[in-house]
Amino acid sequence: MRKFLLFLALCAMLTPAYGQLAVNLNIKRRMHLLNEPVLATVSITNNSGREIMLDDSDAGQWFSFTIVNQGRNILPRNPDYAVAPLPLKPGETMKRTVNLTDLYALSEYGTHKIRANIYFPPLNKFFASNPELIELAEGSVLWKQTVGVPDGAVEAARTFSLLTLDHDDGRYLYARIVGQDDDVVYGCYALGRLVDGMKPEMQFDSANNLWILQLSGQRTYLLTRLGVGGEFLAQTTYTSAKSKPFLRKLSNGTLQIVGAYRQDPVAAQQSGPAPKLSDRPPALR
Numbered sequence: 001m002r003k004f005l006l007f008l009a010l011c012a013m014l015t016p017a018y019g020q021l022a023v024n025l026n027i028k029r030r031m032h033l034l035n036e037p038v039l040a041t042v043s044i045t046n047n048s049g050r051e052i053m054l055d056d057s058d059a060g061q062w063f064s065f066t067i068v069n070q071g072r073n074i075l076p077r078n079p080d081y082a083v084a085p086l087p088l089k090p091g092e093t094m095k096r097t098v099n100l101t102d103l104y105a106l107s108e109y110g111t112h113k114i115r116a117n118i119y120f121p122p123l124n125k126f127f128a129s130n131p132e133l134i135e136l137a138e139g140s141v142l143w144k145q146t147v148g149v150p151d152g153a154v155e156a157a158r159t160f161s162l163l164t165l166d167h168d169d170g171r172y173l174y175a176r177i178v179g180q181d182d183d184v185v186y187g188c189y190a191l192g193r194l195v196d197g198m199k200p201e202m203q204f205d206s207a208n209n210l211w212i213l214q215l216s217g218q219r220t221y222l223l224t225r226l227g228v229g230g231e232f233l234a235q236t237t238y239t240s241a242k243s244k245p246f247l248r249k250l251s252n253g254t255l256q257i258v259g260a261y262r263q264d265p266v267a268a269q270q271s272g273p274a275p276k277l278s279d280r281p282p283a284l285r
Helices: 002-013 267-271
Strands: 021-026 031-033 039-046 053-054 065-068 086-088 091-099 110-120 126-127 130-137 140-148 157-167 169-177 184-194 201-204 209-218 222-225 232-240 248-251 255-258 261-262
Touching: 002 110, 021 110, 021 126, 031 157, 039 086, 039 110, 053 110, 091 201, 169 209, 169 222, 184 209, 184 222, 209 248, 222 261
Parallel strands: 031 130
Antiparallel strands: 021 039, 039 091, 053 086, 065 110, 110 126, 110 130, 140 157, 157 169, 169 184, 201 209, 209 222, 222 232, 232 261, 248 255
C-alpha cells in the first residue's frame, strides 16, 4: 500500500513520453461494452544509450496506468501488484499487452482517459504515454436465459445474455454470463459483427453450454460456444451453401451445424473473427 500512495503523490510529476524513454499506448477500439476485456498495448523504447532495468521501487510499480473517469481516478483492483523486472538494451523496444478490466475496477459507464506510466530508475521519475480515450457503455439486450450449473450446487445458476453494441464499423454481438445469486460476471465477450435484421440462433447442449450461430457477412457465419462457467470454449467460421444453416441437437446431447461447411482456418483468420478468450493476455500479479 505504501508503494501505491507514493505513486499517487508522484502522479503530478509524470514526464511526457520523450527523452530517455519513449512510451506509447494503443487501445484499438474506443467503444467497449461494460465488463468486456479492454486490451491495452504499451510500447517502451530505451533511448538512454545504455542498458537499463525497469523494476519496482519505493516510488511505486514500474508499469502502471492512470485511468480517470469524470474527474475521478480509477484504482487498481490490487494496489500492491508486482510486475517482473524488464531489462532493455539501448534502442530496444518492448511491447506488453494487458487486460485493463482485470487490473482496474472499470465498473462505471462513460468516457475514461487512460495513460500508461513507466518508472525510469536512473532519473527517479515516471514517463507517461499519450492519452487514450475509451467509452464504456451498455448494449441493447437481444436475448436472455438462466440455466443451472450441472456440476455445481443445486441452487447454482448462470444467466446468459446476448447484447448488441454499435461501433464505427457496424453492429457487434456480445455475450455476458452472470451468476444468478452472486451477480458475479463470469465472462463477457465480443463475438463479432452482426448483420442487421438477422437474429442469431441460440441453443444449449446437454451440459448447458451455449451455442450461438450468427450471420457476420455474405454467406459467412460464426459459431461460438460458451461454457456454463463463463469460459470461451471456441469460435469457428462457416460458409453456407445455399439455404440458411441451423443448429441440430444430436442424441448424445451435443449440437451440430447443418447447411454450412467449415471455412479454411487461414481464410477465417484473415476475415477477422472476434478475439477468443485464449487471446487475452494474463493479468499482472
